[in-house]
Amino acid sequence: MLTVRDLAISYATRNDKVLQNVTFHLEPGQIGCILGPSGCGKTTLLRAIAGFIQPLAGEIELDGKVVSSSNAMLPPNQRNIGMVFQDFALFPHMTVAENIAFGLRAMNHSESAARVDELLALVELSTYKDVYPHALSGGQQQRVALARALAPKPKLVLLDEPFSNLDSALREQLAQDVRGMLKAAGATAIMVTHDQHEAFAMADQVAVLQDAKMQQVGTPYELYHQPQTTFVAGFIGEGVMLEAKLNASGRLETVIGDFDAEHATYCDGAQAAKGQTLQLLVRPDDIVHDDSSRFKAIVVNRHFRGASILYYLTISESDDDQCHPLLCLAPSHHDHQVGESFGIRLDMDHLILFPQ
Numbered sequence: 091m092l093t094v095r096d097l098a099i100s101y102a103t104r105n106d107k108v109l110q111n112v113t114f115h116l117e118p119g120q121i122g123c124i125l126g127p128s129g130c131g132k133t134t135l136l137r138a139i140a141g142f143i144q145p146l147a148g149e150i151e152l153d154g155k156v157v158s159s160s161n162a163m164l165p166p167n168q169r170n171i172g173m174v175f176q177d178f179a180l181f182p183h184m185t186v187a188e189n190i191a192f193g194l195r196a197m198n199h200s201e202s203a204a205r206v207d208e209l210l211a212l213v214e215l216s217t218y219k220d221v222y223p224h225a226l227s228g229g230q231q232q233r234v235a236l237a238r239a240l241a242p243k244p245k246l247v248l249l250d251e252p253f254s255n256l257d258s259a260l261r262e263q264l265a266q267d268v269r270g271m272l273k274a275a276g277a278t279a280i281m282v283t284h285d286q287h288e289a290f291a292m293a294d295q296v297a298v299l300q301d302a303k304m305q306q307v308g309t310p311y312e313l314y315h316q317p318q319t320t321f322v323a324g325f326i327g328e329g330v331m332l333e334a335k336l337n338a339s340g341r342l343e344t345v346i347g348d349f350d351a352e353h354a355t356y357c358d359g360a361q362a363a364k365g366q367t368l369q370l371l372v373r374p375d376d377i378v379h380d381d382s383s384r385f386k387a388i389v390v391n392r393h394f395r396g397a398s399i400l401y402y403l404t405i406s407e408s409d410d411d412q413c414h415p416l417l418c419l420a421p422s423h424h425d426h427q428v429g430e431s432f433g434i435r436l437d438m439d440h441l442i443l444f445p446q
């Protein structure tokens with residue numbers, strides 16, 4: 091449905107590239123997310139897909155047709171793309187139904203009214219049909235903006251930080267709701283965000299951008315458990331880098347046991363050379379609370395999260411040895427206070443190693 095190939099973009103006022111060699115692909119019906127820190131080029135990429143910025147190099151293909159390249163540009167209004175903006179951009183003088191019908195002017199009245207009713211049902215706002223935007227909550231306004239974008243059955247829906255003006259506690263739930271609505275409409279969509287929780291709740295595929303370059307494209311699971319760069323490992327999810335030495339028998343020695351390194355993944359230039367000291371990515375859910383373990387860690391801090399507690403731990407091989415920080419996500423019935431110690435063991439499916 092959408093292919094972005096080796097895209098490079100620069101602004102006239104700058105010498106450097108704001109995007110460089112950006113490549114990713116979305117299948118019909120998939121929801122993609124462009125995730126990255128402020129200034130990495132997310133909005134620029136979205137605007138390029140919408141047709142507002144011409145690439146310096148590379149191309150954008152929509153539904154099998156090149157719509158943007160350095161020598162050809164299909165105008166934005168001919169791309170059949172729907173947009174949901176950060177501030178929702180609803181027309182204040184129009185009712186909910188009139189806002190949704192805005193893009194349906196080519197249809198006759200009864201067709202348009204039927205489509206509006208269909209979308210009102212999809213976004214669960216049928217009873218708000220004749221209400222004006224100022225009388226809606228932020229979340230309801232956003233659903234109207236989504237319905238308006240979906241109304242003309244666009245090939246692609248672009249959502250630019252759609253949750254940033256909403257209560258942070260609700261964002262993850264809203265992201266899941268919007269995902270459900272996009273899936274029910276069979277839409278292909280791309281959202282831009284700097285919030286990984288929103289990206290995980292919403293996307294089938296997440297593209298991580300940093301400093302103008304695509305770092306990694308993958309499912310939320312792949313980005314969390316199999317990051318390919320230290321940036322992605324640090325930007326996505328919590329975790330620590332634990333010193334790990336590859337011994338002569340091909341096992342990784344760590345302060346919390348040793349492991350067969352046969353299926354380990356070496357990233358960012360890490361070498362699988364015997365005797366090498368590396369960094370092992372350890373997520374909080376890789377550390378299991380186990381009182382029968384010979385490895386004991388001390389609680390230095392804790393965050394109660396309801397069903398679980400995130401423990402900040404330190405562990406050392408002996409009393410005078412260096413302390414290694416660890417995170418452990420344990421079910422909250424394992425209730426330990428700061429200063430206490432408990433047994434832990436490492437339970438990992440993926441050994442991801444980075445250079446020291």
Ligand SMILES: Nc1ncnc2c1ncn2[C@@H]1O[C@H](COP(=O)(O)OP(=O)(O)OP(=O)(O)O)[C@@H](O)[C@H]1O
Nearest residue numbers: 101103104108127128129130131132133134135284
């Ligand atoms: N019209 C412009 N002219 C020149 N430089 C621009 C223009 N728009 C954006 N930039 C620059 O391009 C880079 C990428 O900006 P962009 O808005 O795409 O980033 P972003 O990842 O969306 O950031 P944020 O999350 O803060 O919105 C930034 O360094 C920004 O200053």
